[in-house]
Amino acid sequence: MGNEFGRLVDGTAPEQLDADTPFTEFTVRGVINHVIGGATMFAAAFEHGAVPDDELGKIMGDMVGDDPSVAYAAASARVQAAYHAPGALDGMVTLPFGEMPREAALGIGVFDVGVHAWDLAQATGQTLELSEDLLALGRTMDLGQYRGVMLAEEVIVVETAPARDRLVAASGRTP
Numbered sequence: 001m002g003n004e005f006g007r008l009v010d011g012t013a014p015e016q017l018d019a020d021t022p023f024t025e026f027t028v029r030g031v032i033n034h035v036i037g038g039a040t041m042f043a044a045a046f047e048h049g050a051v052p053d054d055e056l057g058k059i060m061g062d063m064v065g066d067d068p069s070v071a072y073a074a075a076s077a078r079v080q081a082a083y084h085a086p087g088a089l090d091g092m093v094t095l096p097f098g099e100m101p102r103e104a105a106l107g108i109g110v111f112d113v114g115v116h117a118w119d120l121a122q123a124t125g126q127t128l129e130l131s132e133d134l135l136a137l138g139r140t141m142d143l144g145q146y147r148g149v150m151l152a153e154e155v156i157v158v159e160t161a162p163a164r165d166r167l168v169a170a171s172g173r174t175p
Contacts, residue, residue, distance in 0.1 A: 004130050005035060005113050008120045009072045017068070021123040022173050023116070028123050029064055031116050032072065036063040039075035041095065042109045046082035046102065050094035079109070115171040118164065130164060 009032055017029040026034060037059040044051045044059075051059070065071050082088060083106060093102045100108075114130065121128040155169040165175035 003076075004128065005117045005120070006069070006072055006076055008117055008124065008126055008128070010069050011126050012068065012120070012124050016124050019123050021119040023119045026119070028120065029068070031119050031123070032068050033062060033064045035113055035116050036071050036075045038109065038112055039072075039079040042105065043075070043079040043082040045093045045095050045105065046079075046085070046088055049092075051096060056096065111167070111170075114164075114167050115173070118168050118173070118175075128164060 012028060012032070017027065017032075019028045021028055021031050023031060040055065040063065041051050041059050044055045063071055063075070089102045089106065091102060092099055093105050095105060095108075117130070118128055120126070153172055155172060155174050157165050157169045157175065161169070161175070168175040
């Protein structure tokens, strides 16, 4: 999922950074910044068990800088190393929105990057290329607790819709 988001960031022209996205609260730059911040937050949480206060302040600011591709590549490499460290999925982790099993946190991260990859692809005219298995992984979590807070109500799509469309619909967006 992270590699595909990186490909989309690399394919984003500088003049597209201020464009609107399907996620109306963010421009293209905002979506990229959100995903970089999320990757940094998840990496810190997986490395330390929780996000240290000094890192949380940085995450809330501009993470994109002058080169979105470089910024995303660095954040992606860090979170991938954290997810693949020995014992990374054992036990609990504390994120700013609560404590949870590490596997559940990974599911949230995959879901978030998958949905925002779709946002970025739509806004920049690129094609989203993700495997059905990877998209299905992002749909394994219970999203009910996030409805009305972080997610809109699920858009109903047919059961046979591609996994990408089901993932996007789960976020409250119309595929």
